[in-house]
Amino acid sequence: MxxxxxxxxxxxxxxxxxxxxxxxxxxxxxxxxxxxxxxxxxxxxxxxxxxxxxxxxxxxxxxxxxxxxxxxxxxxxxxxxxxxxxxxxxxxxxxxxxxxxxxxxxxxxxxxxEAFRAAGGRSFPLYLRFVDGHAFIAENYSGVSELSVGDEIISIDGISMTDWLQRTAAHVSADTSYMAGALLEFSFARYLWVELGERDSFQLRLKRDGLISDPLTIPARTRAEMQAVSANAPQVFALDAATREATMLTDEIAYLRPGPFYNFEDPDNVWDPTAFIRFVDTSFETFFSEDAETLIIDLRDNPGGDNSFSDPIIAWIADEPFRFASKFLIRSSDEAATSNQRRLEASNDPTGGVSALLARAFAATPRGETFEFEIPWVQPRHDKRFEGEVYILVNRHSYSNATTTAAIFQDYGWGIIAGEKTSDMATTYGAMESFTLPETGLVVGFPKAHIIRPSGDPVSDCVTPDLFIPTPIVPSGEDVVLNSLVSVISDM
Structure with a gap:
């Protein structure tokens, strides 16, 4: 197809x-x-x-x-x-x-x-994992052996982590504190730098096994120093967001990790799904030839992308037409219309495509009012489809179209969602446009639309797993979450 x-x-x-x-x-x-x-x-x-x-x-x-x-x-x-x-x-x-x-x-x-770090600037040398308002050490590049991955940080420089989380989260656009925590796992050090400037060291108080430590001073580290620590650290399992993989985990369980829903292999044609669709089709044909009875689709740490990549996966499983939203409501404004017009003028499509449809809708809708934009239905495959049990693995770093794809499987009843709750939203304020502040040139992104998940639930919320499998704070040498899911399936 x-x-x-x-x-x-x-x-x-x-x-x-x-x-x-x-x-x-x-x-x-x-x-x-x-x-x-x-x-x-x-x-x-x-x-x-x-x-x-x-x-x-x-x-x-x-x-x-x-x-x-x-x-x-x-x-x-x-x-x-x-x-x-x-x-x-x-x-x-x-x-x-x-x-x-x-x-x-x-x-x-x-x-x-980046200029600060490239010039040898020193920064906070830890990556953190935030769980229910608590901060745990997820990666330690300080070179200080007294720190252990999994230790909870109670305070930095005498200020509680509750306060630091509030101060750093104030920099982050996020619908929920859970989302803010997920985003800060990548960016806490830079916002600490914004708050404090460059520091030579940080004083921590830790909690381990229920006991709070005496103050412990760790050095701030340059990028080169952190890389040196990393090079000497023992290898542990880590998800690779760029991996595209299709394999049989057991005689009955097939595994598909599709990777990002865009063509990162060819930056000049980033939205061309041709090679990706070949990969998907070949994967499913292999699963059929191996008599797979169950399929795991792994969307953990998936940054998302476009539905021209994800829809072909869903079409191998769907038994009716589907679409990513039950409603797509757009607010008419000069800012959105102008942003859309820039995209229309840059388009190589002689018809103008979706941007031309949006331009006509903006012209017909008074400013401040909303209109519903019709989302086309995607047809399932009619020649062959996978009819076994399907599990969708997600985590707090399943973003954008990965969250949307999980919501489609959940709302249409085509798959069991496993893993941890996404931090991104299934019903959301999205479809970003932008305007520019005239004196400083700062670009402001804003959501022009309210996107309602396929179920029709208008409440902004994450995709909540049907089968909760927590991601461990302390990594090991294997994929604990995937192995747990395989064990659950095998025991059924």
């Missing part, structure tokens, strides 16, 4: 997906150390708030208008001294993140932190 559907989610969600493919940095350009006068900073804040109120699908979804107005007044009054462009970007992102919507954000100026 040949799939020729154009990347539909890609067009609707392009800003989100493209951001996911880039290293942490801002789309904004310019001198980050340029001085911004207080009056200019206040004007940019006002423009930011006006833009969010006009363009965001619901800027007050998770914060009341009174709360946001109070935050605006407080920040506006505090902008009395000149700031660097970097410092203002940090403050305006924290204001945007206050709304607790992941797809409303000013991306972190990653090139500033």
């Amino acid at each position: 040949e799939f020729t559907m154009k990347p539909f989610i890609l067009t609707l969600l392009s800003a989100t997906l493209l951001a996911a493919l880039q290293p942490a940095s801002s789309a904004s350009t310019g001198d980050w150390q340029a001085s911004i006068a207080p009056e200019t900073a206040q004007t940019e804040l006002q423009t930011l708030y006006n833009g969010l109120r006009a363009a965001h699908y619901d800027v007050f979804a998770h914060r009341s208008e009174d709360e946001y107005d109070t935050r605006f007044d407080t920040l506006y009054a505090s902008l009395k001294q000149p700031l660097s462009r970097f410092e203002l970007a940090i403050e305006l992102q924290k204001f945007t993140a206050f709304g607790n919507v992941a797809h409303a954000r000013i991306d972190f100026p990653g090139e500033v932190y």
